[in-house]
Amino acid sequence: MFILDTLAHRLKRGCETMAYPKGPAPALPDRHGGALKVDAGKCADGCEVCVPACPTQAIARPAGKSVALDLGRCIFCAACVDACPAKAITYTGDHRMAVRQREDLVLGESGQEQVRLADALDEKLRKLFGRSLRLRQVSAGGCAACEADTNVLGTIGWDLGRFGIQFVASPRHADGLLITGPVTRNMELALRKTYDAVAAPKIVIAVGACAIAGGPFVDHAQVHNGASAIVPVDLFIPGCPPHPLTILDGLLRLLDRLEEKPPSGN
């Protein structure tokens, strides 16, 4: 009787996996805002009210240069959006933020108002990993939020397995690492050992502001300001934590599994 009940409920609920990426992406919460965009042309001469507003030192305005917002350090608290009198820093509502190069997260220069989204892996790696990617997750000072929103990709709603991506229990089973946290000094050895245990060729993905640049703990003596200090990083996914959709977009982008329509003008 019990088994029949369970089956009946499952049938009633049907498939709960989202249509994305074949269908539309689920909407971000309206107060989320998505990625930031910097229109440095709007900045008044010498204005730097956004600089001290930022809790993670993500914004700089070197003398004579335009404002530079480092989305890698950003925790998306919106303090700068609120502070800017000229509305030079605005939300885009776009969940896509993953990049391949660290400097692609620095916004402000002409032509770099928004993030330059990640290119796919080269053909050789794409052939190896494109349809089957096994990742080992290492939390190195992560607060459990990036971990939770990575973990959620394995639930029925997101079903990461349908893309051939899976998190595995040993680095010897893995094609790469997904790192969260600022990389504490106390995790340095464990991270190095885990990285070394993954067979080459291997990739490294840094998820969240901490793993990219130290996040709220930037410049603490107890941390390394991100994964790049210890291992080479192939994909940076910003956020505090990144929305699961942002993480999934990054993974699929890296594997060239997104069939995007050309940008529709905005």
Add this chain to the structure above:
Amino acid sequence: MSPANSFALLANATSIPWLDVPAWPAAELVRATATELDRGGRLCAWFGVPEGGITCLVAVLAFDADNTLAVARSTPFTGSYPALTATHAQAHLFEREVWEQHGLTPAGHPWLKPVRRNNGAAPANGEFFRVEGREVHEVAVGPVHAGIIEPGHFRFQCASEEVLHLEIALGYQHRGVEEALAGGPHRATLSQMETVAGDTTIAHATAYATVLEALAGTEAPLRAQWLRAVALELERLANHTGDMGALANDVAFLPTSSACGKIRGDFLNLTALICGNRFGRGLVRPGGCRHDLESERATQLLERLRPALADTEQALAWFWDAASVRSRFENIGTVFPSQASEIGLVGPAARACGLVRDVRYDHPAGWHRFAQAPVAVWPSGDVFARARVRSLEIQRSGEYLRDQLAAPAEGELHAELAPPAPDTFAVALVEGWRGEVCHVALTDAAGRFRRYKIVDPSFHNWTGLALALRGTAISDFPICNKSFNLSYCGFDL
């Protein structure tokens, strides 16, 4: 019974001048604390405050039945003092921490070793306790674990399948949170408080904001207190639901596992509906809240909450209806009530040992002065009990939210906060989903933080997991671990 005048009394979320905190020679402070613990007090915090190059000890106790907190300190000293741990086990990690941070040696501490100190590229774990014997073997697990979770090291002493002893060595997540608070608040302080334990953002941010409000001699507007209480229960719902799914997964009961994994996300999305972030970042601010839950949004929240609660109820019904699930949890990982009170367990882990212990009820502050949820208790102390308490709390948080959303507090959401008073001591307790989140602040003459102490519930409860494993099969470690689901970073700070 209330504590003798060795201690100054204060209520949760209030402050007192530092000069009003009675100071005793260290041995006397230990003796007085021991007396109060024997009379039913509970150690919330025990830490050092640097003073003139040496250190004074501070004890913060809770008298749950009296709804009061008590605080006392030692005169500044250096060297050693008689360990409180020798007679009261709940002090054991606190005294190790004080030894590590300030060099004060608790003489007679049975297991004095580092808590989170760095040793090159890893924590200084020290020697592990070893059981000798021909059939005894040792199993080492971690720091990097099999799933997507935080790192920590577990050292089991086993005779065949049976665990004789488990020692848990943490510190891998140490980010220097407390150290950075000295001289604060700083620019990054609030975001650090929101990430002390990232799945407990609302509880920690609320405790921090409450401390600042107490130091300013005020409190947040009622509407903000109401909204914090709503967000706190959403946080509890998300985490409890996720853990129930994880427990189901660990006994290969996939219907509940699949459903709860998804519903957890539904609850997180409700928090995101309020503030844009699934973990509640950016919502709680000293002096109030940053985002409002306007009536239209509250209606939307309620409309989405109802099906999520109904789905949870259904998924949990499958779980509890299945004898094959229940039998996997009964008499596994038992912590006895006497052990629980001896080691000072808090939160659902304590309530699953029959202890009626809940900050929302015992030390109501903020909105909980006006609206409380009944305390969920189960007596058996095993994995079953911890799962049972979580299930009960899911129901009660759901009811609480329905009630509170129907009767919102009106008025301002945020009030300008005066700067912290100088030379003042403030305590805030918040019942996070794992239990008591304790923040203590002491300001200097300029009103900056002279010392800020954070006690995550995990600091009390990791010892509970270690005890739960005694006499348990090592193969049952995953379900024992999930039933507690403690924070590594909240402990490591």
